[in-house]
Amino acid sequence: MWTTAVLREEHRWILRMLACLERVGVESERHGRLDAENAAELMALFARFADGLHQDREERCLFPRLLARARSVEERLQVARLSGEHEQERRAMARMNGELLGAIFGETRSLRDFQGEAHRYVQLQRGHILYENQALLPLAELLLTREDDETVMQGFVSLEHEGPVKLRRIFERIGALCSRLRVDPAETA
Ligand SMILES: [Fe+2]
Numbered sequence: 561m562w563t564t565a566v567l568r569e570e571h572r573w574i575l576r577m578l579a580c581l582e583r584v585g586v587e588s589e590r591h592g593r594l595d596a597e598n599a600a601e602l603m604a605l606f607a608r609f610a611d612g613l614h615q616d617r618e619e620r621c622l623f624p625r626l627l628a629r630a631r632s633v634e635e636r637l638q639v640a641r642l643s644g645e646h647e648q649e650r651r652a653m654a655r656m657n658g659e660l661l662g663a664i665f666g667e668t669r670s671l672r673d674f675q676g677e678a679h680r681y682v683q684l685q686r687g688h689i690l691y692e693n694q695a696l697l698p699l700a701e702l703l704l705t706r707e708d709d710e711t712v713m714q715g716f717v718s719l720e721h722e723g724p725v726k727l728r729r730i731f732e733r734i735g736a737l738c739s740r741l742r743v744d745p746a747e748t749a
C-alpha cells in the first residue's frame with residue numbers, strides 16, 4: 561500500500577534524527593554546551609518534517625480515513641491515542657525550543673532542561689513510531705481500500721506542495737547530520 565510505505569520510510573528517517581538528537585545530548589554533556597549548528601538543524605527538521613509534514617500526513621489524511629473505516633470503538637481509540645501522542649510530542653518540542661538558545665550559550669539550567677526534554681522526546685517518539693509500525697499501519701493495510709489508498713496518497717502529495725522544501729532534500733539533510741555526528745543510519749531502524 562502506497563500510503564503505509566511512505567509513512568514507514570519516513571519513520572526510518574525520524575529514527576535516524578532521534579539517534580542524532582541523542583548524540584547531540586551526549587556530546588553536550590562532555591562540552592558543557594549545546595552544539596549550535598547541529599542542534600538548530602535538528603530542531604528545524606523535527607519541527608517542519610517529523611512534527612510537521614509527517615504528522616500532518618497522518619492527522620489530516622490517514623487518520624480521518626481510518627476512523628471512517630474503523631469497525632469498533634477499540635479501533636477508533638487506537639487512532640485517537642496517536643493524535644494525543646502527537647500533541648505530547650509538540651509540547652515536548654516547544655519546551656526544547658524554549659531552552660535551545662540558553663543551552664547553546666552554555667547556561668547550566670537551560671542545558672540540563674534541554675537534555676532532560678530531549679531524552680523524554682526521544683523515548684516518546686520511539687514508542688510512538690513502534691506502535692504505529694506494529695499496530696496502526698497494519699490496521700490501515702487491513703481496513704483501507706485501494707481507492708482509500710489513492711485518496712490518502714493524493715492528500716500526501718498536496719501537503720508536500722504546501723511546503724517549500726522537497727522531501728528528497730530533507731532526507732539529504734538528515735543524512736548529512738548522521739555523517740557529521742557519526743551516527744550509522746543502518747543501526748537506527
Ligand atoms: Fe504519528
Ligand SMILES: [Fe+2]
Binds near residue numbers: 567689
Ligand atoms: Fe508516524
